[in-house]
Amino acid sequence: KNAHEEDSHQVAATKLSEKDKIRSAVRTDFILSIEIIVIALESVRDQQLAIQILVVSFVALLATVGVYGLVALLVKLDDMGFYLVQYAQSLTGTMSGILTKVGELLIASLPKIIRFLEFVGTLAMLLVGGGMYVHNIEMIHDGLHFMPTMLANLFAGLIVGFVFLFILHSVKKTKET
Structure with missing residues (x-):
């Protein structure tokens, strides 16, 4: 293989990976939005x-503007970093160094921010989703x-998440056989 073919395969794999990440983020945002709406409805139920x-x-x-605004900002964070690094190359002196460092910081921080948000988002979904079961199913409420x-x-x-994963895994195994 030549270098061009390897680069095009790498770009295609990256785009696929980004597409999967975006699909997953949209699904997570949709679930969180529903949970937020259910909480809001519960607060004005009477x-x-x-x-x-x-x-x-x-x-x-x-919630929609806030969540998707944050997602849009995060998606562009590394682009802003690359822009600052590139723009800094046209400058000289202290400002060039500052913009380069800020750009590199933006680029380096994005994966860490995304991992943190994945953790916080998962925790929030577990707490809110679990809360729906605890508050609405008397047997679970009394048991806990x-x-x-x-x-x-x-x-x-x-518990609900693990049960759901078990069911999904079982259905997937059944379809494969």
């Missing part, structure tokens, strides 16, 4: 329908009443 609609619509709009609320929510979220 209000008139018009109030419920206004509050949930406002929260949904705010001895735990602090946050720990009970996390525990319920983990």
Whole structure:
């Protein structure tokens, strides 16, 4: 293989990987948005329908703009870093060094920020999802009443998550045979 073929294969693999990451991020954002809307609806459950609609619509709009605005900023973070590094090359002196360092910091920080957000997002989904089960299914609520609320929510979220993964894995194995 020549260098050009290897580069094009690497670019194709990177694009596929980015496409998978974007698909996963959108799915996660969608789930979190639904959870936020359910929490908002729960908070105004005893209000008139018009109030419920206004509050949930406002929260949904705010969550969508906030979440996707943050995602858009993160997607462009390394691009901003590359731009600063490239722009710094046209400068001289202290400003060139500062812009280069800031650009390199943006580029280097993106993977760390994404890993942190993956952890926080997963934890949030487990807590909110588990909380939905704890607060809405009396048997689970009564069974976990001895735990602090946050720990009970996390525990319920983990159990439901593992059950769901087991079912998905079983269905996948059944389809393969």
